[in-house]
Amino acid sequence: MVNAAVTVHYFYDPLCGWCYGAAPLIEHLAERNDIKLELHPGGLFNNRTIDQASRRHFLDSDQRIHALSGVTFGDAYLAKMRKTDTVILDSMLPIRAILAAGQCGKSGLEMLKRIQVAHYQQGKTAHAPAVLAELAQAMGIEADVWHATFAATNEQDAISESTQQMMQYQLQGYPSMMVEKQGIRQSVPVQSFFGKLGAWDGFLNRQSENG
Template sequence: MSTTLTYLFDPLCGWCYAAAPALARLRATPGVHVALAPTGLFAGAGARPMDAQFAAYAWSNDQRIEKLTGQPFTQAYRDRILGAAEGRFDSGPATLALTAVAETEAERELYVLHALQRARYVDGRDTADAQVLADVLTALGLADAAAKVLSPDAALRGAMAERVSKAQATMHTVGARGVPQLVVTGQGGALRLIGGDALLGPHEGLLAQVLAG
């Protein structure tokens, strides 16, 4: 018997980065399939300039996440990303990159998401920049996806828009607020929401919730 999980997330969400270890363990669990559903929370109308006020807010929140979960947010990230002149907080490019991976080597998408999170929060690389995204993908052996990121066509942009729209519809259906969240697809297609807090707690408790019912 297999269990399908839909992971509602945004690639620039710090709490989603905090949930990465839990997602990796679920992905490695026999019989559990994890499908990524980017919500576009910080893309399009949700994107914004990285001004000093927002950077201070983000760093304060990131420090809280690190204290609670142990996931590191480095000085390189603070200096190069939060402190970047004329920087942008925009998850659209990273969502597009993940869509390119989904269309070329879908089984590696979750791994790539975690690689992009580490690139940003640990290495201080701007994952809102298409060239940075392409460089990360190339280093992971994903040359086809990297090429798509550097020269996105209408089909790729359409696929990204469709994924985001579907994820937002799922959020509405299950009453999810914010990310990260998990949605379990049960027998007959019934959907069951697992709140983001479960992704930050003991793995045994999370797995029990996933497999319940």
């Protein structure tokens, strides 16, 4: 458990390409014991069928994300977005899985990472309950515990809370981030640190030192 004077609030969606690009920064932050990380899930997609024009837009964005952050978009994902007749994206069940993982005593951030890999590298249907159950099993969660917890978890409350906070602090889109020190929050331009792990580490050091 991190007991720190500085908290980073990370507003994300598991199927947001730019959030996938932020993953190396978030993982590095999570490794520190001097800054607390809180995840706030968004809800970009609700069982949405993605048309060809939207897919082309996503793939163009993916190229920019890769160039800036270095994250890999796998061949299976690219083939799915280019060639599959019907592509459906749903953030709701992946968010439920992230919350459920935490309730099972595991890391919600680890579940987020596994979901991103399943979607963006392996081309899997990230909202399929069977896929999410496989990810939970890989994290060491027993099947009966997982199914009961997953069924009982309400992602809508967490999404609503995130939306309210984003409106309160005038945050625009995902990923968004705020640093909280002594009850005061300030927005962080997280995308400006893509591919700049040294600068990111220096930024986090300054937050911790001034916390």
